[in-house]
Amino acid sequence: MDYKNDNPSYVRPSVWQSVFHPLPGAANEVRSICCLCNGGCGLIVKLNDEGRILGVYGDPANPFSKGTICPKPMAAAQSLYHPQRVTTPMIRINGRLTPASWEDALDITAARYLDYLAKYDNAAVVGIMSKVGGSYSKLALAIFESLTGLVTYGTSPVCTSSEEVARTSLLGNPSTPNPLWDVVNAKILLIVGNNVAQTKAGLFHWIMEARRQGTRIVVVDTRFTETAQQADLFLPIRPGTDGALALALIREVIANQTYDHDFVAQHTAGFADLSAAAQKFTPEYAENITGIPAGLIRNLAEDLGRLKPGMFFGGRGIMCTNNAAGAVLGFEALMCILGNLGKPGGGIVSHITGYGKPSQLVPPDKIVKPVKKRKAAELYPAMETGEIKMMLIAGNPAVTWPDSARMGRALAGLDFVVSHTLFMDDTAALATVVLPATHWLEEAGMQASVNRVLQWRERAVEPFGEAKSGGDFFRLLAKKMQLPAGLFPSSPEEAWEMERRLTPPVSGISLDLARGTAGGISYPYPSNGQPAIRLYADGQIKTPSGKVQLQIETEPLSDCYPFFHPPLKGAGNDEEIAGEYPLMLNTAKVAWHYHTQSQYSLWIKDIPGPYLELHPDLAREIGVKDGELVTVETRTGCVTLPARITRSISKDSVCSQYSFGQISPFKQQPVNTLFPAVYDPVGGNFVQKNLQCRIRKAKGGF
Amino acid sequence: MQSPAMLVDLSRCIGCFSCVIACKQENSLPPGTNWVNIYSRELFSPYWQRYSFPNSCRHCHQPACAAICPVGALEMTPEQVVIYHGHRCIGCYLCHSVCPYNAISENIKPSKCTLCYHLQQRGAIPACAQVCPTKARVFSSREEILKEAEERVFKLQSAQKAVQLVGNTGPTKSSVLFLAPNVPVW
Numbered sequence: 001m002d003y004k005n006d007n008p009s010y011v012r013p014s015v016w017q018s019v020f021h022p023l024p025g026a027a028n029e030v031r032s033i034c035c036l037c038n039g040g041c042g043l044i045v046k047l048n049d050e051g052r053i054l055g056v057y058g059d060p061a062n063p064f065s066k067g068t069i070c071p072k073p074m075a076a077a078q079s080l081y082h083p084q085r086v087t088t089p090m091i092r093i094n095g096r097l098t099p100a101s102w103e104d105a106l107d108i109t110a111a112r113y114l115d116y117l118a119k120y121d122n123a124a125v126v127g128i129m130s131k132v133g134g135s136y137s138k139l140a141l142a143i144f145e146s147l148t149g150l151v152t153y154g155t156s157p158v159c160t161s162s163e164e165v166a167r168t169s170l171l172g173n174p175s176t177p178n179p180l181w182d183v184v185n186a187k188i189l190l191i192v193g194n195n196v197a198q199t200k201a202g203l204f205h206w207i208m209e210a211r212r213q214g215t216r217i218v219v220v221d222t223r224f225t226e227t228a229q230q231a232d233l234f235l236p237i238r239p240g241t242d243g244a245l246a247l248a249l250i251r252e253v254i255a256n257q258t259y260d261h262d263f264v265a266q267h268t269a270g271f272a273d274l275s276a277a278a279q280k281f282t283p284e285y286a287e288n289i290t291g292i293p294a295g296l297i298r299n300l301a302e303d304l305g306r307l308k309p310g311m312f313f314g315g316r317g318i319m320c321t322n323n324a325a326g327a328v329l330g331f332e333a334l335m336c337i338l339g340n341l342g343k344p345g346g347g348i349v350s351h352i353t354g355y356g357k358p359s360q361l362v363p364p365d366k367i368v369k370p371v372k373k374r375k376a377a378e379l380y381p382a383m384e385t386g387e388i389k390m391m392l393i394a395g396n397p398a399v400t401w402p403d404s405a406r407m408g409r410a411l412a413g414l415d416f417v418v419s420h421t422l423f424m425d426d427t428a429a430l431a432t433v434v435l436p437a438t439h440w441l442e443e444a445g446m447q448a449s450v451n452r453v454l455q456w457r458e459r460a461v462e463p464f465g466e467a468k469s470g471g472d473f474f475r476l477l478a479k480k481m482q483l484p485a486g487l488f489p490s491s492p493e494e495a496w497e498m499e500r501r502l503t504p505p506v507s508g509i510s511l512d513l514a515r516g517t518a519g520g521i522s523y524p525y526p527s528n529g530q531p532a533i534r535l536y537a538d539g540q541i542k543t544p545s546g547k548v549q550l551q552i553e554t555e556p557l558s559d560c561y562p563f564f565h566p567p568l569k570g571a572g573n574d575e576e577i578a579g580e581y582p583l584m585l586n587t588a589k590v591a592w593h594y595h596t597q598s599q600y601s602l603w604i605k606d607i608p609g610p611y612l613e614l615h616p617d618l619a620r621e622i623g624v625k626d627g628e629l630v631t632v633e634t635r636t637g638c639v640t641l642p643a644r645i646t647r648s649i650s651k652d653s654v655c656s657q658y659s660f661g662q663i664s665p666f667k668q669q670p671v672n673t674l675f676p677a678v679y680d681p682v683g684g685n686f687v688q689k690n691l692q693c694r695i696r697k698a699k700g701g702f
Numbered sequence: 703m704q705s706p707a708m709l710v711d712l713s714r715c716i717g718c719f720s721c722v723i724a725c726k727q728e729n730s731l732p733p734g735t736n737w738v739n740i741y742s743r744e745l746f747s748p749y750w751q752r753y754s755f756p757n758s759c760r761h762c763h764q765p766a767c768a769a770i771c772p773v774g775a776l777e778m779t780p781e782q783v784v785i786y787h788g789h790r791c792i793g794c795y796l797c798h799s800v801c802p803y804n805a806i807s808e809n810i811k812p813s814k815c816t817l818c819y820h821l822q823q824r825g826a827i828p829a830c831a832q833v834c835p836t837k838a839r840v841f842s843s844r845e846e847i848l849k850e851a852e853e854r855v856f857k858l859q860s861a862q863k864a865v866q867l868v869g870n871t872g873p874t875k876s877s878v879l880f881l882a883p884n885v886p887v888w
Contacts (some may be wrong), residue, residue, distance in 0.1 A: 018791075019813045020730060020786075021730040022730070022820040022821075023729075023730060055728065056727070065835075068833055068834065068836075070833075070835055071719045071722070074720075074723045074724060074833075104720065200714060202835050203835075205837065208836055226717055229716070229752055230716070359737045581888075591720075602726075603733065604733075606722065606733065632781075647750070
């Protein structure tokens with residue numbers, strides 16, 4: 001069809017243009033891997049003649065995503081050319097950020113770094129490096145840490161810490177035991193606090209396919225989510241009470257004698273004590289706590305005992321709470337005693353995809369040990385009292401860390417802040433030196449996915465402006481600081497060869513092998529072995545005792561079995577103020593936003609921004625209609641958000657989305673500012689769900 | 703060219719906005735112009751149900767918009783796709799006022815889905831159907847789509863779900879068919 005104007009000129013006023021311009025056939029297509037949610041979906045990036053991205057589509061050759069994608073990578077690709085993208089280094093001079101050269105920016109950073117090391121010790125400098133980049137940048141960071149004794153905080157304290165602690169003490173390895181696609185082999189899939197349809201939308205077709213093939217899908221959540229819509233059974237639960245449900249299920253499975261006696265005898269330690277710990281959680285007792293009818297708990301326990309292998313897929317809904325470790329341990333111990341572990345379609349899926357850390361990156365004589373390792377929550381007072389002088393940041397802690405307003409104030413009070421960033425965001429605005437970082441489409445690297453594969457991601461486009469990757473930044477900084485820069489790899493390819501040489505579990509995965517295989521290579525794959533699809537298939541548990549440890553061995557609750565701690569008695573909450581703050585505040589993710597990365601597209605007006613989900617009865621009580629502004633208050637702060645009235649949420653809680661910043665295109669006060677900087681005492685994860693709050697209609701205008 | 707069709711299966715839609723964004727990307731639509739809109743629906747009839755309803759042009763086989771357009775900006779192709787010539791449009795909004803499905807975007811000028819006619823001519827399928835993560839949108843020849851729809855209806859009905867296929871016959875016959883619950887969702 002031709003689109004040229006074949007009408008007489010009087011038909012169309014010359015100022016009126018067509019509102020749409022279909023993309024031309026792409027000059028060039030590059031294969032890539034999405035780096036957003038650990039799903040590892042295959043992408044095809046279409047480029048024009050000048051090497052600029054026209055659009056992003058799914059890669060039909062990828063066996064896991066099968067050519068389908070969620071909206072996030074499309075939006076993330078647009079953000080490359082967003083006006084808020086940082087394209088050149090900037091140094092703050094007389095309070096104003098002034099463009100500078102990389103040379104000057106690195107000189108001043110290195111000089112100040114050495115100055116602080118000389119005056120104080122290496123505890124005066126810390127890093128928050130949640131968005132450092134791909135495998136190349138992570139390796140360079142690890143080398144830099146070894147050479148300087150820098151302590152850095154990644155996504156762990158905000159996202160995975162409790163889960164890691166619980167699974168490491170249970171199985172010896174925090175990484176997901178099963179790939180996500182294994183759900184099609186399961187007979188029953190228990191999804192707890194996880195809205196997979198939105199958080200891993202590109203891979204959700206596996207769960208739908210499993211259901212069509214007969215897997216029973218059970219969803220436990222505080223909201224009737226899109227995942228629950230597709231499930232066989234949805235169990236609405238009171239916020240923060242998942243631990244009680246897990247213990248009740250354990251008790252029922254033991255009482256019914258449907259657990260795997262052989263597996264328990266041979267491969268677990270502490271079963272008798274687990275049984276004793278679960279003893280008081282009868283279904284009726286759990287009903288009072290969770291609000292799930294005792295009969296349904298009994299039915300679910302029967303189903304779990306009858307339908308084997310079964311799988312557990314927990315999400316942030318139970319991992320980021322003030323009683324997370326006990327609940328995670330409960331559900332995962334349940335899967336272990338049912339004997340599901342290590343079987344096709346049996347066990348645990350999680351989005352932790354660790355493949356082992358490289359050993360001996362740096363010769364032993366060059367290693368500098370950190371003087372002090374602080375817990376993540378201890379960063380706040382250390383920054384406020386001036387104990388920390390300098391911070392290296394790749395990420396946006398002024399939005400993503402709890403008590404964000406306090407984090408912002410603490411950052412502003414530091415002597416020297418370096419922000420290696422894609423966008424001029426809330427954190428970069430407070431920095432002394434702002435450095436342009438590469439987008440993941442501009443950096444090659446090895447990418448681990450929730451399907452337990454390592455996939456090689458090629459560089460799709462040239463870095464925009466003067467952007468440099470984290471790998472280049474740390475090598476150049478080390479050189480300026482007179483550290484042995486020769487230890488750093490100089491390219492992503494070299495970095496992977498170095499990493500696999502030093503990491504035995506993945507030493508068999510060469511670059512050529514990963515490049516030549518659509519969908520990547522399963523790991524662990526030692527050079528003298530075969531790629532393993534799932535862990536523990538051989539019954540080898542990685543704990544010191546070689547058995548599944550059914551109790552937590554970490555201080556301060558060592559020798560603690562799966563437990564339930566009432567959320568109101570946990571960190572951040574107080575039973576005495578329950579009358580004043582009657583609701584529970586939750587945060588969740590949606591399919592169209594991923595942290596701060598996909599907000600910078602042209603389409604933000606056409607997709608929903610942040611909102612507060614609340615029940616119609618609550619809305620009537622405070623007198624707001626759909627879309628009107630509601631103020632949410634906790635003891636830490638208050639935030640105003642538009643209301644979205646829905647019956648999919650219970651009357652005792654409200655829910656919003658995190659990761660929107662004041663300087664993001666949405667100009668929203670971050671919801672994380674409502675959460676105090678307190679953590680799960682066992683797992684160490686910041687509390688980001690189930691916080692007491694109250695709501696009222698927002699007063700005044702905008 | 704064979705007459706193509708698209709099936710939109712509301713029982714599979716997870717409301718992830720992939721189709722909305724893929725459409726905007728493929729057609730370079732300006733901010734505010736959406737050819738696919740997702741509405742969240744919560745109903746109490748006959749029991750509580752929740753749907754995401756992705757609304758877009760149905761490509762009716764008797765298109766009111768093409769019949770009323772005074773300048774021929776909307777045109778029915780031989781393959782029964784109602785395409786839109788942006789450069790011909792004078793912005794009178796008559797199409798918008800006659801469309802029974804509210805499927806015509808009203809930003810700057812009226813405009814609507816072309817079922818990615820340019821992609822079809824290159825042998826590809828529309829962008830929204832390419833990216834849909836749950837195959838709630840499938841695109842193929844009309845016969846294939848009707849066969850697929852029948853299978854899905856059978857499976858849903860065996861699972862005690864009340865469903866109907868909209869757009870198969872009668873005055874609402876269209877190239878975009880909907881597999882919808884047996885209650886009015888739009």
